[in-house]
Amino acid sequence: MSLNEILQPVTLPAWIVSLPLLAAVFSFVLPRIRVWAGIFTAIITPLMVVFLGREILAHGAIQMQVGGWEAPLGIYLHADGISAAMLGITAVIIGSISFYARSYFSGDVASRYFWPLWMFLWGALNALFLSGDIFNLYVTLELLGLSAVALVALSQTVDALSAAMRYLLVSLTGSLSYLMGVALLYAANGTLSIKLLATAGPASPSIATAFALMAAGLIMKTALFPMHFWLPPAHANAPAPVSAVLSALVVKASFYILMRLWLVIFEPFINPSTAQLIGVLGACAIIWGSVQALVAERLKLLVAYSTVAQIGYLFLVFPLSSIPQTNHTAWQGGFYFVLSHACAKSAAFLAAGTVIYSFGHDRIKDLHGIVRRMPVSMFAFALAGVSLIGLPPSGGFIAKWLYLNAALTGGQWWWCVLIILGSLLATAYVFRFFSRAFSYSPEEIERRPVPWAMEWTALGLALCALILGFIAPAVTTLLDAGNPF
Amino acid sequence: MTISLLYALVGVVLLGIGLYSLVIYSHLVKKILALNVAGSGVFLFLVATAAQTTGPVPDPVPHAMVLTGIVVAVSATALALALACRIHQVTGTARLTENEPE
Numbered sequence: 001m002s003l004n005e006i007l008q009p010v011t012l013p014a015w016i017v018s019l020p021l022l023a024a025v026f027s028f029v030l031p032r033i034r035v036w037a038g039i040f041t042a043i044i045t046p047l048m049v050v051f052l053g054r055e056i057l058a059h060g061a062i063q064m065q066v067g068g069w070e071a072p073l074g075i076y077l078h079a080d081g082i083s084a085a086m087l088g089i090t091a092v093i094i095g096s097i098s099f100y101a102r103s104y105f106s107g108d109v110a111s112r113y114f115w116p117l118w119m120f121l122w123g124a125l126n127a128l129f130l131s132g133d134i135f136n137l138y139v140t141l142e143l144l145g146l147s148a149v150a151l152v153a154l155s156q157t158v159d160a161l162s163a164a165m166r167y168l169l170v171s172l173t174g175s176l177s178y179l180m181g182v183a184l185l186y187a188a189n190g191t192l193s194i195k196l197l198a199t200a201g202p203a204s205p206s207i208a209t210a211f212a213l214m215a216a217g218l219i220m221k222t223a224l225f226p227m228h229f230w231l232p233p234a235h236a237n238a239p240a241p242v243s244a245v246l247s248a249l250v251v252k253a254s255f256y257i258l259m260r261l262w263l264v265i266f267e268p269f270i271n272p273s274t275a276q277l278i279g280v281l282g283a284c285a286i287i288w289g290s291v292q293a294l295v296a297e298r299l300k301l302l303v304a305y306s307t308v309a310q311i312g313y314l315f316l317v318f319p320l321s322s323i324p325q326t327n328h329t330a331w332q333g334g335f336y337f338v339l340s341h342a343c344a345k346s347a348a349f350l351a352a353g354t355v356i357y358s359f360g361h362d363r364i365k366d367l368h369g370i371v372r373r374m375p376v377s378m379f380a381f382a383l384a385g386v387s388l389i390g391l392p393p394s395g396g397f398i399a400k401w402l403y404l405n406a407a408l409t410g411g412q413w414w415w416c417v418l419i420i421l422g423s424l425l426a427t428a429y430v431f432r433f434f435s436r437a438f439s440y441s442p443e444e445i446e447r448r449p450v451p452w453a454m455e456w457t458a459l460g461l462a463l464c465a466l467i468l469g470f471i472a473p474a475v476t477t478l479l480d481a482g483n484p485f
Numbered sequence: 486m487t488i489s490l491l492y493a494l495v496g497v498v499l500l501g502i503g504l505y506s507l508v509i510y511s512h513l514v515k516k517i518l519a520l521n522v523a524g525s526g527v528f529l530f531l532v533a534t535a536a537q538t539t540g541p542v543p544d545p546v547p548h549a550m551v552l553t554g555i556v557v558a559v560s561a562t563a564l565a566l567a568l569a570c571r572i573h574q575v576t577g578t579a580r581l582t583e584n585e586p587e
Contacts, residue, residue, distance in 0.1 A: 072546045135550055142557045146564055153568060161572050162581050165513065168568060172520050172561055173507065179554065180500060180527050186547065187534040 012052045013064050013077040016087060017127045019045055024119035034115040035102055041119060042098035045126075046091035053084040053478060061482030063132070071133060072192050078132030080482030082335060085475065086129040086256060089339050092464060093248050093346050094122045096457050100350055101241040103451035104357065110154045110239065117154075120147040121245065128253050133192040134182050137257050138175060141221070145171035148250050152238040163233035170220055170230045174254070177217030184210035185265075194264055203269045211266045214258075221254035224278075224315055225285035228308045232292070235304040240353020243300065247307040248346035252338050255314050262318065263331060263485045272322050279319035283418050285312030290425035294432060299352045299362035302429060303345070306388060309422065310341045316403060316415055323410035330410075331485060332476055333402030336468070339475065340395025343465035344387035350458035351381040357454065358447045364433055369441030371434075376455040378437055383462035385430035387469075390423050395468025489536035492529055499526030513569040513579045517562060524558045 023041040027034035056062060061080040065071065079087075101118065105111035124147060128140035149171065153164040182192070188206040189197055223231040231251070235243050262270070289309030296302040317334030321327045354377045355370065356362045371378045387396035400419055407415040468475065503523025507516055528551045535547040573579045 073549055135553075139553060139557060142561065146561060149568075150564060153571070158572075158575050161568065161575060165565075165568050165572060165581060168561075168565055169507070169516060169520070172565070173504070173523075176500070176520070176523055176527055180530065182550075183527060183531045183534060183547075186531075186550075187537060190537070192546070 009051065009055045010062055010064055012048055012055065013062060013079050013130045014066055016045060016048050016052065017077075017123060017130060019048070020119045020123035020126060024116045024123060027119060028116035031112055034111070038098050038115045038119060039102065041122070042095040045122070046088075046095050049084070049087045049091045052079060053088060056081055056084050056481045057478065061484075075136055076132040076193060077130045078195070079130055080484045081478050081480055082256075082260075082484045083129045084481070085335065085339065085478050086252075087126060089342050090122070090125050090129070090249055093342055093461065094118075094125075094245060096460055097241045097244055097346065097350065099453050100353075100457040103453045104239070104241055104353065106451075110156070114151070114154060114239075114241075117147045117151050118241075121151065121250075125249055125253060129256065132194055134185065134194060134197070134261070135192045138179050138182055141178065141254065141257070142175050144250060144253055145175065145221070148242075148246060151242040152234050152246070154242065155237055155239055157237065159233065160237040163230070163237045166230045167234040170227070174217040174220035177213045177220070179217075181210040181212075181214035181217065184213070194260060197265045207266075207269055211261075211269065214261060218254045218258040218261075219281075222251050222258065222311060222314075223308065224281055224311055225288055225308065226281070228285065228289070228311070231308060232301060232304040235307060235349075236298065236300040240350060240356065243304070243353065244346040244349035247304065247349055248342040251307070251311060252314075252342060255311075255338065259317065259331070259334060260484075263321065263327075270322075272319075275318045275322040278315050279415065282312040282315035282318075285309060285315070286418065286422040287312075287425070290422065290429060293429040294425065296429075297364060299355060299364055299367065299433065300349070302364065302433060303348045303352050306348070306426070306429065307345060309426070310337070310345070310388065313337050313341075313399075313403070313419070313422065316418075319412065320403060320406040320410065320415060323412070326406040326410040327485075329402050330406040332479055333399050333406060335479055336395060336399035336402055336472075336475070340387050340399050340465050340468045343461050343468065344384040344394075344396060347380050347458045347462035347465065348384040348388070350454070350461065351377040351384070354450055354454050354458060358450050359445065360448070364436055367433075368436055368439040370437045373445075373447065374450065374455065376459055377450075380455070380458035380462040382430075382434065383459075383466055385426075385434075387462075387465035389426045389430060390419075393466065393469035395465050397469055398472045487536070489533045492533035496526045496528070496530030496533060499523065499529060502526075511580045513572065513581065514566075517565045517569065520565070521558065521562060524554070528554055 020041050023037045027037040064077040066075040105114055124140050124144035131137045131140055149164050149168040153161055184206045220227045235246050286309045289305050293302045293305035296305055314337055317330050321330035387394035390396040390400040403419055404416055500523050503519045506519035531547045531551050535543040538544045569579055
């Protein structure tokens with residue numbers, strides 16, 4: 001194979017997966033270059049994703065048999081508009097948080113293990129978004145789960161270790177359930193490729209069981225109510241850069257798989273009441289998560305419970321897309337939620353992490369007057385809040401707009417009521433924190449100086465959430481590229 | 486009843502036993518063992534599906550999946566055991582305490 005062949009656009013998916021994995025290995029074996037390996041990857045990978053996106057927009061979906069081995073024994077990579085959007089948001093978030101992490105971990109022993117795991121996490125996410133078959137999705141899910149758990153444990157506190165253990169047990173159980181579904185689907189249809197499964201035979205008990213097992217496993221991993229119990233401790237106790245990525249991307253990865261399988265393979269077999277039931281769980285998540293965020297005493301816990309609530313919105317996509325004429329608007333709304341929540345939530349977690357870094361705690365009642373002390377971080381938190389609430393102009397607003405559109409067109413008005421109620425609750429928990437943060441406090445509190453990279457990364461990501469509100473036509477065109485569904 | 490159906494059924498039973506034990510035991514090592522039993526059940530089921538071919542040679546794909554699955558299971562078990570050891574070192578117990586977030 002000549003160099004020219006290796007650098008063809010069709011090999012881009014393989015490079016996007018292997019660069020972070022290589023960086024992970026190098027940063028582990030040669031700890032002295034770990035930060036630079038990470039920063040290098042953080043600069044190069046987004047560029048490759050941009051090229052991939054342009055290629056998909058111009059020529060449609062890209063398929064690749066890695067190493068020339070044919071499926072099913074070889075690995076089949078598939079990149080369409082949705083893959084490109086997910087890879088893009090991953091590159092933006094992990095890429096920028098790498099700069100935050102460089103300051104956050106500087107001089108910390110945890111840095112030795114952070115960088116390899118961080119790069120493994122990125123490689124796993126990229127591989128997941130590019131996988132074209134259900135078994136590779138299992139492998140990437142496991143790789144993602146293991147690196148995420150190890151990153152949570154980096155905090156080393158008792159709470160973090162217990163949270164990591166609980167997360168690991170849930171994650172492994174979820175993957176096993178998913179794998180059993182894979183086995184059943186393979187036994188029933190003799191193929192692992194998502195594309196071939198889409199056209200596979202009639203409904204049968206084994207397909208129904210496979211769907212139930214896969215959906216249950218992925219719902220556990222996405223932390224949909226009532227399987228959300230593991231999320232708040234894990235996300236609140238992890239180091240700040242890790243919390244940000246767990247909430248922004250890792251829970252979305254299993255949701256992404258569920259959405260692909262649901263819309264491509266299982267759609268004809270699912271009856272509408274199942275979709276409505278998932279929607280009801282989403283509704284419970286929105287209300288329960290928001291109420292818990294409203295009473296949370298720590299800032300990071302508030303943000304983590306807000307994630308539980310926002311995950312509820314993601315699952316509304318299933319009832320909304322169950323009606324053919326609103327299917328398209330609904331899934332675009334679902335992915336818009338994924339993208340805008342990813343930016344907003346990572347910004348919120350980074351800002352909360354900066355607060356802990358500087359003040360040594362995040363007890364909301366002791367954070368009075370903090371707006372004056374760290375204006376940049378608090379501005380980032382406020383912008384993230386705007387997107388979480390869904391105020392225009394922000395990505396969160398576009399996502400809710402698409403949902404409301406789908407709900408009204410499809411005659412499912414009850415979801416509109418829920419979306420509006422959810423926004424009010426989000427307003428309440430965001431403003432509860434700000435009423436404290438804006439209050440006047442005369443005394444000077446001793447604090448650790450914050451490197452500028454940390455404050456500005458959070459602001460950059462919050463601005464991304466806002467920008468998503470302005471570039472909706474471009475993003476929806478990208479999502480449509482390569483006919484994903 | 487064919488031998489492969491027997492394997493498949495035993496696999497499902499093992500998965501059930503594993504998941505049941507995962508829920509009822511609180512000791513972390515028992516939980517990790519339970520996950521391994523459940524995992525073996527899934528692997529056994531996968532191996533049984535390899536018999537579903539027309540020719541005399543079994544289907545290689547499920548075997549490839551099981552081999553990959555075993556590698557994943559070993560690494561997951563290693564991480565779980567390391568975490569369990571660490572929790573035991575720090576808290577003096579190998580159980581997860583019911584500490585709800587504040």
